[in-house]
Amino acid sequence: MRAVDLIQKKKRGEVLTKDEIDFLVQGYVNDEIPDYQMSAFLMAVYFQGMNKRETADLTLAFVNSGDQNDLSAIQGIKVDKHSSGGVGDKLSLVIIPLVASLGIPVAKMSGRGLGHTGGTIDKLESIEGFQTVLDPETFIQNVNTYKMAIVGQSSNLTPADKKIYALRDVTATVDSIPLIASSIMSKKIASGADCIVLDVKVGSGAFMKSVDQAIELAETMVEIGKSLNRKTIAVVTDMSQPLGHEVGNANEVKETIEILRGKGAEDETTVVLTLASYMAVLGGAFNNFDSAYLKLSQILKAGSAVEKFKELIRIQGGNPEVVDAPHKLPQSKYHIEVKASESGYVSAIDAESIGITAMLLGAGREKKEDQIDFSAGVTMVKKVGDDVNTGDVLCVLHTNRKTWEEASEVCRKAYSFTNAKPKPITYIYKVIR
Numbered sequence: 376m377r378a379v380d381l382i383q384k385k386k387r388g389e390v391l392t393k394d395e396i397d398f399l400v401q402g403y404v405n406d407e408i409p410d411y412q413m414s415a416f417l418m419a420v421y422f423q424g425m426n427k428r429e430t431a432d433l434t435l436a437f438v439n440s441g442d443q444n445d446l447s448a449i450q451g452i453k454v455d456k457h458s459s460g461g462v463g464d465k466l467s468l469v470i471i472p473l474v475a476s477l478g479i480p481v482a483k484m485s486g487r488g489l490g491h492t493g494g495t496i497d498k499l500e501s502i503e504g505f506q507t508v509l510d511p512e513t514f515i516q517n518v519n520t521y522k523m524a525i526v527g528q529s530s531n532l533t534p535a536d537k538k539i540y541a542l543r544d545v546t547a548t549v550d551s552i553p554l555i556a557s558s559i560m561s562k563k564i565a566s567g568a569d570c571i572v573l574d575v576k577v578g579s580g581a582f583m584k585s586v587d588q589a590i591e592l593a594e595t596m597v598e599i600g601k602s603l604n605r606k607t608i609a610v611v612t613d614m615s616q617p618l619g620h621e622v623g624n625a626n627e628v629k630e631t632i633e634i635l636r637g638k639g640a641e642d643e644t645t646v647v648l649t650l651a652s653y654m655a656v657l658g659g660a661f662n663n664f665d666s667a668y669l670k671l672s673q674i675l676k677a678g679s680a681v682e683k684f685k686e687l688i689r690i691q692g693g694n695p696e697v698v699d700a701p702h703k704l705p706q707s708k709y710h711i712e713v714k715a716s717e718s719g720y721v722s723a724i725d726a727e728s729i730g731i732t733a734m735l736l737g738a739g740r741e742k743k744e745d746q747i748d749f750s751a752g753v754t755m756v757k758k759v760g761d762d763v764n765t766g767d768v769l770c771v772l773h774t775n776r777k778t779w780e781e782a783s784e785v786c787r788k789a790y791s792f793t794n795a796k797p798k799p800i801t802y803i804y805k806v807i808r
């Protein structure tokens with residue numbers, strides 16, 4: 376077999392066999408196939424697509440390229456959750472303690488932020504002392520004892536996806552449905568959970584810009600999950616504006632505490648309750664979505680899951696005092712107000728631009744090796760549907776950098792206004808199971 380023939384085959388829109396896909400993935404991981412051939416192959420997939428069988432085979436080739444977690448020592452049905460990536464997406468931080476408070480084991484593996492999207496692991500590391508590296512025994516013991524644990528992705532889990540994802544990032548081949556589906560699902564399968572709830576984001580801050588594309592991605596991932604015997608549900612949710620009011624790291628932890636106290640913004644509280652309810656049903660704690668949603672709403676309203684978040688911080692070595700004293704989280708030196716230069720209703724906020732603003736303030740990485748500033752970020756004072764007068768504060772930028780003009784300009788341009796009140800945003804577009 377030769378890589379060039381397989382690139383040619385895909386370029387013509389033909390279907391590859393499982394052996395051919397394995398050959399390409401293994402060859403690339405073993406450095407027998409160079410970056411330029413893999414790049415050409417990825418671009419051929421970008422334009423010609425892959426059918427469901429090819430996508431499932433690509434997923435398995437990624438899974439088989441590295442280790443797989445054995446979670447069989449954890450009692451009960453293990454439920455995992457994954458987001459396709461967004462801006463202000465602190466939902467995992469809320470969902471882990473919330474679902475664990477029902478007695479359902481949550482064994483979570485999460486990533487770091489790259490580009491305009493944030494990562495759960497970075498957000499948690501903004502809490503002094505929080506350890507995101509746990510040995511497998513401690514991880515399993517914590518899930519059995521406390522029903523929750525979270526770690527960063529281990530280095531030898533799906534190494535093929537890691538290498539190919541880095542290549543996609545620099546060859547404009549990220550936003551391809553078969554490539555995203557196989558990338559996400561391979562990590563979920565290798566991480567060992569029994570059931571998976573997927574949060575597929577759609578809108579200006581997501582990889583999928585249209586609802587139809589997001590539904591196709593969601594359906595593809597659900598089929599892959601089912602074909603590999605994982606109960607999988609995907610929820611297509613809004614990312615046309617940042618979620619909630621905080622975008623960054625430490626400030627997102629602060630907002631997590633607010634949500635867990637029942638004081639979260641409507642958009643993120645609705646999505647949290649929807650995803651957590653499906654996790655609760657798959658985890659066997661409820662036999663229908665409505666009763667799970669009602670119970671979880673009551674838990675949020677009572678604010679009791681905040682104690683579970685404190686417990687998560689304590690068992691992973693962090694300082695739980697931040698929950699009652701959020702000012703102990705990292706704070707930046709400068710706070711800059713971005714003001715409206717016109718009056719009207721906020722009709723749109725480009726989520727990607729707000730993510731870029733946060734990155735320019737120091738909250739994100741442009742390159743993998745960049746250090747992030749946990750205290751940097753954006754507080755969204757005005758959101759879509761709010762009315763503003765000229766001079767009103769739209770956002771507050773938090774940074775330790777003296778040069779924030781570019782960030783302020785990107786942020787201001789992210790806002791659009793109209794005279795008429797815009798239609799309310801849909802938070803949940805579709806559920807696929």
Ligand code: URA
Binds near residue numbers: 460554556582
């Ligand atoms: N997240 C992933 O893990 N992979 C992708 O391809 C896109 C988002």
